[in-house]
Amino acid sequence: MHAAPLPIYPVSAIRDLEALAIPGAMPPLMERAGEAAATLALSLLKTPAAVLIACGPGNNGGDGFVMARLLRDAGHAVHIAFAADPERLPADAASAHAAWLAAGGETLPELPPTPPGGWALVVDALFGIGLQRPLEGRYAEWIDSLNTQPCPRLALDIPSGLDADTGRCLGPCFAATHTLSFIALKPGLLTLDGPDQCGLVQVAALGLDPQALLPAPGHSIAPGLFETRLRPRRRNSHKGSHGDVAVIGGAPGMVGAALLAGRAAASLGAGRVLVGLLDPSALSVDPLRPELMFRTATALLEGPLPNALVVGPGLGQSDNAGRCVDQAIGLPVPLLLDADALNLLALSAARQETLARRQHPTLLTPHPAEAARLLACGTTEVQADRLAAARRIARRLQAWVVLKGCGSIVAAPDGAWWINSSGNPAMATAGMGDVLSGLVGTLLAGGWNAGEALLAGVHLHGCAGDHLSATLNIDSGLLADEMSTAARHCFNAWIRPPTMRDTATWDGPAHP
Ligand SMILES: NC(=O)C1=CN([C@@H]2O[C@H](COP(=O)(O)OP(=O)(O)OC[C@H]3O[C@@H](n4cnc5c(N)ncnc54)[C@H](OP(=O)(O)O)[C@@H]3O)[C@@H](O)[C@H]2O)[C@@H](O)CC1
């Protein structure tokens, strides 16, 4: 069994779930949320300890009051900072506040001084999915102060200051070491600033099965999405069974990009990899990867059709490059456009219209600046709502799109979307995108459909980066060319779990 994708609900959908689940829920959902938070807190606290909970003016604050009461019952010294008007709390939060006071608890209008020995845990129950604008004044000061505490910092539902839909810090933002999100994941936990602000993310479903109440608008990426493809190869196969990948790129000065894509494609098991270079004086062999076959870009585009075509790594924006992109768009094969192929696409409305009408799968792999060019807007606008940007490109160009970056977004032409959580900042080095293109190209050439190939390629790319960072014990400086063998390792681990590999020894045919 492979890990299943998890459902993701934007705030509007969480509000719909709320409307379906809250009426009549017994115990009330806020009680369940506070209890889940207290359980997590107890796992972080060893002996009776000093805990600080900052409660806000809405239901997020209510979760904090419930949690406080339960931790106090468990023998911890719980201090609550609460600066809002208790008369204006929403009903459930008002009940939780009253129960806290009835249990002998009190609230302080300011953050109390740090006790001798420090806090054992600070909890952010200030704002959840109801955050409307940047935090300022007292709340901004509280966040700054809480963020300096050298102890576990737990955010309830979502760190205060983080936009739950976009993952953007609207201003000062709680820096959690742990986030316990209620009912389901929200997009903002997983993309842009979310992963930095959230620390370790856990979900407390509060006894609900959200997908039974409301189909999830989006999902995380996990091998369960493409597990039907994760099967050992048939023994009766040969290189022709696994597809030809053609990579077009490598203009003068940028040949390395095409090599990286080609090497990645070869390492993932493409039957054959052909590299069509635009640089007329470039290598005719890659001495470190002699398996690659070199052609000119023109010869490759006019030769026998490959099973998948990758255009863009090191392509440049010359007239010749533009002709290659136009020619590739017209070929009846799965086509992945990356890097300068995307920039050339952005430059021509006619090219975009032709692309959108293609009858064969198209995949686009922009980083935020390339996405901005495709959308004729600024990078800031793309990053302000990565999910919306990826979906707009996918719909407009009728293509499968991955918007790369922290928490890459995959969007389908029909509006479906996923968020990837594998990968790490050591991968922020030149050439990583070329490797991704090569990996996805191989899956396409192997007969995977566009969605499966892109979801798997994106997730695999991140897993390979995580595997390398862990085994090399590095946080920076991952080299793109190191990724190919790591991707091969991770992909084969998906196909053949280690247990199978260990027992699958065979001594040859039995002799009578
Ligand atoms: N969904 C569920 O089923 C469940 C939800 N649960 C919990 O409820 C949470 C959502 O609660 P919520 O809707 O009351 O919103 P919440 O985040 O507490 O804040 C709203 C308040 O903040 C205020 N405000 C906003 N921005 C502000 C700013 N910048 N600076 C200052 N004030 C600002 C805003 O005031 P206003 O904008 O009206 O001025 C309003 O008073 C959710 O995240 C989860 O923790 C759980 O109990 C389990 C079940």
Ligand SMILES: [K+]
């Ligand atoms: K919070």
